[in-house]
Amino acid sequence: MSDTVTEHPRPGHNDHHDDQHVIAKMSTLDRFLPVWILAAMALGLGLGRLIPSLAGDLDTVKVGSVSLPIAVGLLLMMYPVLAKVRYNRLDRVTGDRRLLVSSLLLNWVIGPALMFALAWLFLPDLPAYRTGLIIVGLARCIAMVLIWNELSCGDREAAAVLVALNSVFQILAFAALGWFYLHVLPGWLGLSQTEAHFSVTTIVVSVLVFLGIPLVAGFLTRTIGERRRGRDWYETRFLPRVAPVALYGLLFTIVILFALQGHTITSNPGDVARIAIPLVAYFAIMFGGSFVLGYRLRLGYPKTATLSFTAAGNNFELAIAVAIGVFGVTSGQALAGVVGPLIEVPVLVALVYVALWARRRFFAPAPRTGNEPSVLFVCVHNAGRSQMAQGWLRRLAGNAIEVRSGGSEPAEQVNPTAVEAMREVGIDITAETPKILTLDAVRDSDVVVTMGCGDACPIFPGKRYEDWDLADPAGQPIEVVRQVRDEIRDRVRTLVAELLPATEHRAQRPV
Numbered sequence: 001m002s003d004t005v006t007e008h009p010r011p012g013h014n015d016h017h018d019d020q021h022v023i024a025k026m027s028t029l030d031r032f033l034p035v036w037i038l039a040a041m042a043l044g045l046g047l048g049r050l051i052p053s054l055a056g057d058l059d060t061v062k063v064g065s066v067s068l069p070i071a072v073g074l075l076l077m078m079y080p081v082l083a084k085v086r087y088n089r090l091d092r093v094t095g096d097r098r099l100l101v102s103s104l105l106l107n108w109v110i111g112p113a114l115m116f117a118l119a120w121l122f123l124p125d126l127p128a129y130r131t132g133l134i135i136v137g138l139a140r141c142i143a144m145v146l147i148w149n150e151l152s153c154g155d156r157e158a159a160a161v162l163v164a165l166n167s168v169f170q171i172l173a174f175a176a177l178g179w180f181y182l183h184v185l186p187g188w189l190g191l192s193q194t195e196a197h198f199s200v201t202t203i204v205v206s207v208l209v210f211l212g213i214p215l216v217a218g219f220l221t222r223t224i225g226e227r228r229r230g231r232d233w234y235e236t237r238f239l240p241r242v243a244p245v246a247l248y249g250l251l252f253t254i255v256i257l258f259a260l261q262g263h264t265i266t267s268n269p270g271d272v273a274r275i276a277i278p279l280v281a282y283f284a285i286m287f288g289g290s291f292v293l294g295y296r297l298r299l300g301y302p303k304t305a306t307l308s309f310t311a312a313g314n315n316f317e318l319a320i321a322v323a324i325g326v327f328g329v330t331s332g333q334a335l336a337g338v339v340g341p342l343i344e345v346p347v348l349v350a351l352v353y354v355a356l357w358a359r360r361r362f363f364a365p366a367p368r369t370g371n372e373p374s375v376l377f378v379c380v381h382n383a384g385r386s387q388m389a390q391g392w393l394r395r396l397a398g399n400a401i402e403v404r405s406g407g408s409e410p411a412e413q414v415n416p417t418a419v420e421a422m423r424e425v426g427i428d429i430t431a432e433t434p435k436i437l438t439l440d441a442v443r444d445s446d447v448v449v450t451m452g453c454g455d456a457c458p459i460f461p462g463k464r465y466e467d468w469d470l471a472d473p474a475g476q477p478i479e480v481v482r483q484v485r486d487e488i489r490d491r492v493r494t495l496v497a498e499l500l501p502a503t504e505h506r507a508q509r510p511v
């Protein structure tokens with residue numbers, strides 16, 4: 001048994017002690033990220049205004065319908081984030097129906113409908129801008145959202161899955177939804193209609209380039225890197241070196257994007273203000289509503305943050321490309337798309353701080369006093385029984401009892417069936433990661449509980465040791481795992497009542 005603590009990193013999770021410094025965790029630029037973003041926007045706008053020909057020069061070479069410099073910036077921005085994803089953990093996301101269904105509903109039903117309503121509410125007399133905003137509402141984010149998710153400590157694997165899901169639906173549904181919201185629905189409501197023919201090729205190229213290339217690169221980098229040098233080298237040596245590239249790519253993209261459209265934006269300040277109002281309302285409503293939904297569904301903070309940013313963000317690169325392709329580069333529809341990132345970038349940076357505040361306020365446990373009894377749950381792989389016991393103890397005792405778990409041979413991930421069984425009773429253990437059992441963990445615990453798994457612990461005088469004879473849920477159907485879950489609940493309830501007799505009534509409440 002090792003004397004050192006070894007824990008697998010938890011994607012999207014940090015101690016809330018680090019929350020106020022989260023923007024500094026990726027590179028030295030991050031601590032002042034809002035300042036650099038505003039400076040990049042100002043630089044781009046200034047260049048576009050001072051050098052009107054710059055837009056034409058930068059837009060000479062394109063990938064699909066997007067300027068090559070923007071394409072390069074987006075690829076640089078997305079690759080490091082996707083290289084951090086643990087692709088062997090994606091099944092824990094794809095199995096979470098609440099997250100997937102909520103994301104699809106928010107992105108492809110509520111989001112477009114909300115933007116349609118806001119566009120008509122705030123721009124009833126400006127049909128070109130209104131149409132441009134509706135197109136923006138249809139283009140779901142597949143690029144910058146990964147940066148906002150990373151900065152807010154969201155769930156990387158969940159973000160990768162939801163972005164991929166949005167990409168598929170973007171190819172399948174963008175044109176049909178455009179026809180519905182611009183032509184069919186206005187006709188039903190007696191409003192003016194717009195005829196528009198969207199290029200499916202533009203949509204497909206956007207998805208394949210801006211998601212496909214960095215996704216494949218990130219997957220191959222992790223697979224080859226771990227195979228040749230091991231996970232420890234990959235995550236502690238390689239990733240810290242490439243992580244800053246994401247922010248350099250973001251700042252570069254912002255400069256180029258605003259340089260391309262700087263003259264247009266600064267020449268129409270009144271129109272920009274009119275377009276900005278519904279956009280700000282859209283971001284606030286989508287983010288706030290999604291966050292409340294994730295909180296009510298008990299998704300946990302990492303997935304709630306991911307759900308919120310993927311719902312609030314939009315693919316302005318695609319929206320601008322479509323508007324220019326259909327209505328022309330000087331059209332009001334194109335201007336509405338151009339104003340999008342002008343508003344989105346600072347608003348979503350601000351929402352990163354809002355998310356981190358909400359994490360401390362609504363998700364972080366209350367501070368410990370240091371006098372609480374402590375319990376250690378042990379099973380060989382720390383993937384099923386001990387994780388369920390840890391979840392039950394947190395539910396039944398709150399912060400009144402300190403709890404930890406570990407195993408002598410920790411698995412790669414928590415048993416998905418155990419995760420599902422606990423989710424059924426409203427306990428989310430998706431953020432947990434199996435950890436190795438250490439000598440310090442045993443020494444620092446008042447009660448050590450093994451789970452009938454044969455794992456042994458060193459004996460320290462004065463400690464309480466128990467062995468709970470529980471069936472191993474590994475490889476068992478959900479019906480069997482539910483029985484194990486309920487037996488663990490009863491044992492944990494008894495343990496809580498013994499350790500906290502004054503709160504016995506609380507431990508005995510139905511759950």
